[in-house]
Amino acid sequence: MTDNLQTLWHAHAAENAFTQPEDLMNRTSSFERQVRRRNVIEYLAGALVIALTIPMVALFVSIGFTGMALSMALVALGVIIVLWNLRRRASAEVRRPEVECRTHLLAQYRRQADALRKVPLWYIGPLIPGVLAVYATIGLRAVGQVEAWDIVRNLGIPLAATLAFFGFVIWLNLRAARKLAEQAKALDEA
Amino acid sequence: MTGQQATLYTQAGEQFAPAIARLARAMERDVEKARDLEQDIHLELWRSFERFDGNCALKTWVFRVAHNVAADHAGRHSRRPATVDIDEIDTLPATNAGESTLAESHALTRLHAIIRTLPLLDAQVILLWLEGHSGAEIAEVTGLSTGAVATRLSRLRDRLAAQFELPEDRT
Numbered sequence: 001m002t003d004n005l006q007t008l009w010h011a012h013a014a015e016n017a018f019t020q021p022e023d024l025m026n027r028t029s030s031f032e033r034q035v036r037r038r039n040v041i042e043y044l045a046g047a048l049v050i051a052l053t054i055p056m057v058a059l060f061v062s063i064g065f066t067g068m069a070l071s072m073a074l075v076a077l078g079v080i081i082v083l084w085n086l087r088r089r090a091s092a093e094v095r096r097p098e099v100e101c102r103t104h105l106l107a108q109y110r111r112q113a114d115a116l117r118k119v120p121l122w123y124i125g126p127l128i129p130g131v132l133a134v135y136a137t138i139g140l141r142a143v144g145q146v147e148a149w150d151i152v153r154n155l156g157i158p159l160a161a162t163l164a165f166f167g168f169v170i171w172l173n174l175r176a177a178r179k180l181a182e183q184a185k186a187l188d189e190a
Numbered sequence: 191m192t193g194q195q196a197t198l199y200t201q202a203g204e205q206f207a208p209a210i211a212r213l214a215r216a217m218e219r220d221v222e223k224a225r226d227l228e229q230d231i232h233l234e235l236w237r238s239f240e241r242f243d244g245n246c247a248l249k250t251w252v253f254r255v256a257h258n259v260a261a262d263h264a265g266r267h268s269r270r271p272a273t274v275d276i277d278e279i280d281t282l283p284a285t286n287a288g289e290s291t292l293a294e295s296h297a298l299t300r301l302h303a304i305i306r307t308l309p310l311l312d313a314q315v316i317l318l319w320l321e322g323h324s325g326a327e328i329a330e331v332t333g334l335s336t337g338a339v340a341t342r343l344s345r346l347r348d349r350l351a352a353q354f355e356l357p358e359d360r361t
Contacts, residue, residue, distance in 0.1 A: 005354055008298055009212065009320040016211035018203030019232040021196060029230045031262065097258035098238050098251055100333025101314050104258040108265060190311065190338055 031095075042083045049079045067137040075130030085122040089115060102187060109184035116177035120170050128166070135159050198239040202252050209321050210256050216305050216317060217260040218267075227263050231256045246330065253323075253331045257314045264310060297354065304353065308346075315339060316346050 019027075028036070053076035060069035097104065135155055142151045214228035215221075238255050242248075305313050311332065318328045325343065329336045 005297075005301065005350065006320055006322060009301075010208075010322075012298060013208045013211035013215065016207045016228075018199065018207050018210075018235075019229050021199060021236060024233050024236050027229065027233055029233050029259075030226055031230070031266070034266065095234075096241075097234050097255045097262075098241065099254065099258070101254060101257050101261065101331060102311065102333035104254075105261060105310060108262070187311065190334060190342075 039087065042086060046080055046083045049076050065137075065141075067140065068134070071130060071133035071137045074133045075127070078126040078128075078130045081126035082123055085126070089122075102190065106184055106187050109180045109187065113177045113180035113184060116173040116180065119173040124166050124170060131162060192240060194242070195236070195239040198242055198248065199236050202235060202239075202248060206249070206252050206256075209253075212321070213256055213260055213317055216302050217264055217313070219302070219306065223267075227260060230263065231259045234259045250327070250330045253318065253321075257317070257331065261310050261314070264306075301350075301354070304350070312342065312346060315342050316350070319343055319347070 053072055056072050057069045060066070060072065099107075135158075139151050139155050146154075210231050211228055214224045214231065218224040218227050235252060235255050238251070242251060246254075305316060308316065311334070314332055315328055315334070318331055323331070325336050325339045328334070328343070329339045332339065334342070
């Protein structure tokens, strides 16, 4: 066991050299590769939603169930808005790694906390109209054909479960945002 | 590519390439990912030199970029263990044999393991100290006051001394 950590530290990796500039010209950072992968996944997810929605909307229109066609279109629109928001937030990030480490970390914590705090607005919010429209359409179609109590019972439980799930997602994100805000506060006071 | 950018990059490489490699290996346990992180730092340094305004020393600029890129890497990778306050280091388990490599001593491997469990700013302070930066230089890179660096460093060194039996005389 050494008694001098700095000596030990400097004895290792002493021969390394920087990557040649010409090798950097076509290189992308792992962060950029991660963003690119995420973008591809988002495009595929968006394409899948549209590919599934169009035939369903067409089917509901063809059988005269216009309300459900509109509801499905709203769901798809909500998903597309969420994907667009994800992309907009990722591309808004400006990289300036030459700032002081504390400032850099503080900015990262605040940016992440802000994104999590606004999850109800940019992630859950756009999905709500489509989900509610689907339940409302089913409920309205059943009016007059089924007892009112049966409609409430059959739709109320799944609707409550869906809303509870959204609420749970919001709670998790707000909790993570609070932790990040606490970390940012501690860093700010350091 | 500008002439200044290439000159600064060459200069930085001559002076700091081993330090950047050590930083990457300390922050990332996986050898391949550490090499990738090292190259990411090279890339971000290369890009950043286009913006270098001479308002700080080249050394300060290089270590700010390097540590911020490494911190972003650590933040993105969930495999980083949960951070532990330096005061709790006594309770950390000893490094397992599988973590050692032929090229690294057990002490270095253990030091890496400890650094990876520290909160990022503490890890940055101790890494800069290990590289031989003065308190004022650490303050300039991290953005902490010199007083805050001194306090943090004293606390970190005391705990590391207990782990590695450091001598009493301090730089």
